[in-house]
Amino acid sequence: MPAREPLRPLLTDGATRFGLDLADATAERLLDYIDLLVRWNRAYNLSAVRDPAAMVVRHLLDSLAIARWVDGAALADVGSGAGLPGIPLAILAPERPVLLIDANGKKARFLRAAARDLGLRNVRVAESRVEAVDGTFDCVTARAFATLAEMLDSGGHLLAPGGRWLAMKGRFPQDEIDAVPAGFRIDAVHALEVPGLGAERHLVVIQRNAQDPAPP
Secondary structure (H helix, E strand, O other): OOOOOOHHHHHHHHHHHOOOOOOHHHHHHHHHHHHHHHHHHHHHOOOOOOOHHHHHHHHHHHHHOOHHHOOOOOEEEEOOOOOOOHHHHHHHOOOOOEEEEOOOHHHHHHHHHHHHHOOOOOEEEEOOOHHHOOOOEEEEEEEOOOOHHHHHHHHHHHEEEEEEEEEEEOOOOHHHHHOOOOOEEEEEEEEEOOOOOOOOEEEEEEEEOOOOOOOO
16 A cells, blocks of 8 residues: 555645545545555546546645535445545545435445545445436536536436536636536636646536426
């Protein structure tokens, strides 16, 4: 397993940049997640990132960068993959129920193992296409999942009226913003600065119009 000492300050100092003062136990659990990801990645190829320090930046800090916009009673993470950003956000707020959604069997097995090994009692895993998942959530996250229109066409039914969809993107996605389907509106677009990343990141905040019924 990777040595913790160089990783811990990278994580905690980066989180401080987002206004997050990580408790020691929270930081350790986040690094436990990196340990699991490193181990499983050897056989399951869950992430193209192999270096643990790069994982802290590209996975943990990239996920924590949106934490200030996550609110509501329940969160769904669509196309969760290796659990990003869902698992870091679940560790950060263990009182909030989080549903991790991914149709890929290998990834779903890792997500279930991670929730078990990390003691995340607030996490459930749905091994399913997002179109088949029931329920509504105050907040939905998606990272590198699809275009905004594709996300909302397949998963918009999960978003409660007045809820908040947090779409994590690289460059400013003007073409995708212009194509957001009816019934949804862009609430804000935030440029994110992830310490050590050296690449553009944007968070697109989308709301479903409160007066509109959920898509079928």
